[in-house]
Each structure stands twice: as C-alpha cells, then as structure tokens.
Amino acid sequence: GAVVSQHPSWVICKSGTSVKIECRSLDFQATTMFWYRQFPKQSLMLMATSNEGSKATYEQGVEKDKFLINHASLTLSTLTVTSAHPEDSSFYICSAGTSGINEQFFGPGTRLTVL
Amino acid sequence: EDQVTQSPEALRLQEGESSSLNCSYTVSGLRGLFWYRQDPGKGPEFLFTLYSAGEEKEKERLKATLTKKESFLHITAPKPEDSATYLCAVQATDYKLSFGAGTTVTVRA
Numbered sequence: 258g259a260v261v262s263q264h265p266s267w268v269i270c271k272s273g274t275s276v277k278i279e280c281r282s283l284d285f286q287a288t289t290m291f292w293y294r295q296f297p298k299q300s301l302m303l304m305a306t307s308n309e310g311s312k313a314t315y316e317q318g319v320e321k322d323k324f325l326i327n328h329a330s331l332t333l334s335t336l337t338v339t340s341a342h343p344e345d346s347s348f349y350i351c352s353a354g355t356s357g358i359n360e361q362f363f364g365p366g367t368r369l370t371v372l
Numbered sequence: 373e374d375q376v377t378q379s380p381e382a383l384r385l386q387e388g389e390s391s392s393l394n395c396s397y398t399v400s401g402l403r404g405l406f407w408y409r410q411d412p413g414k415g416p417e418f419l420f421t422l423y424s425a426g427e428e429k430e431k432e433r434l435k436a437t438l439t440k441k442e443s444f445l446h447i448t449a450p451k452p453e454d455s456a457t458y459l460c461a462v463q464a465t466d467y468k469l470s471f472g473a474g475t476t477v478t479v480r481a
Contacts (some may be wrong), residue, residue: 261415263415267458291468291469299473300471300472300473300474301469301471302471303468303469306467306468312401312424314443348413352415352469359421359463360418360421361405361406361469363408363417363418364415365414365416368413
C-alpha cells in the first residue's frame with residue numbers, strides 16, 4: 258500500500274518557538290494532503306487541506322497565521338506551528354490522497370510537546 | 373454538518389469472544405465510509421472503504437457492513453493482537469473525512 262512518512266516523530270520545544278513538521282508520500286504522488294490534530298483520547302480533527310501548488314484551505318477555528326502549511330511538491334507538505342504555546346501540544350497527523358482515489362493514507366504522526 | 377458516532381466507547385473481550393462495533397452517521401452526500409485501526413502513538417491504518425448500503429468487506433477476523441445510517445465492524449474470534457482503537461470516518465463529496473471518537477478494543481488472552 259501507499260506509504261506516508263512524517264518527520265520528526267516527536268519534538269519538544271520552548272514556548273514561543275516555531276516548529277516545522279514534514280509529511281512525505283514515499284511511493285505515490287499526492288495531489289492533496291490533509292493535516293489533522295488529535296488530543297489525548299479524542300479523535301482526529303481536520304485542520305486544513307492542501308493541494309499541490311495552491312494555498313491551503315483551513316477548517317473553521319484553525320488560525321492560518323499560526324499553522325502555516327506549504328505543499329510545494331507532489332510528495333511533500335509541511336506544517337509550521339508558529340510561536341508555539343503549551344496548548345498547541347498535541348499529536349499532529351498528515352494524510353495524503355491522489356486525485357480520483359477516495360482513500361487517504363496516513364502518516365505515523367508527530368508528537369509535539371511545548372514547554 | 374456531518375456527524376459520526378461510535379459505540380461503545382470501549383470494549384473488553386476475552387480471546388475468541390466475537391463482538392461488533394457500531395458507527396452511526398449523518399452526512400450530506402456520502403462518498404464513502406472508512407474504517408481505520410489506530411495503535412497508541414501511531415497514525416491510523418486503513419482497513420476498509422464501503423461505498424453503498426448492503427456492501428460488505430472482510431479482512432482476516434474483521435468484517436465491515438454498511439446500511440444507509442450505520443456501519444458495523446464485526447470482530448470474529450479476536451486475538452490479543454486485535455487490541456487497538458478502531459476509527460470510523462465518513463467522506464463527503466469534498467473528500468474531507470469526518471471521524472468518530474473511536475472504540476478502544478482490548479482483547480485478553
């Protein structure tokens with residue numbers, strides 16, 4: 258099946274710093290990538306949808322200036338959490354899909370802890 | 373607004389004790405219903421996609437079924453390695469997935 262990787266798998270940072278998370282589709286071209294956030298014992302909440310070469314579409318309540326998404330190529334999308342605060346601590350998961358295919362393939366997730 | 377409700381929240385089974393998980397949904401324009409397995413600290417692992425009422429899919433000890441209002445994931449003769457959180461998600465015409473809160477299954481040997 259399709260493989261999606263994320264880097265780093267975990268990161269600890271100080272409050273006020275920015276953190277970049279990479280999401281890569283390893284064996285297919287992802288026309289669309291999705292970013293989710295999952296708090297402990299809760300389900301995945303969609304943050305934004307990004308299509309290669311265009312601006313991301315953010316879900317209601319998600320600050321686009323705080324969560325910067327770049328989808329510069331068909332195999333790479335990045336999420337940058339700017340000026341991170343402890344309440345941004347969460348499990349961030351990306352998924353990737355191909356045009357015309359319904360399935361989304363998920364990365365292994367990135368655990369962000371903001372001190 | 374699309375809604376997905378999973379029950380029960382948690383399920384403790386003895387090895388070999390078959391059971392079913394429920395996923396009730398409301399969605400405008402269902403493109404597909406997805407089942408995923410998620411282990412602690414990992415991303416969701418794809419299990420099944422169901423597209424229309426009456427459809428069934430099987431994989432090893434798992435079988436998923438779909439009606440117009442709900443889906444069931446049947447676990448037959450589970451083993452300890454089937455312990456995980458099982459997530460249900462509906463996909464609308466915009467390709468976005470809306471997830472339920474999941475059912476955490478624990479299978480004891």
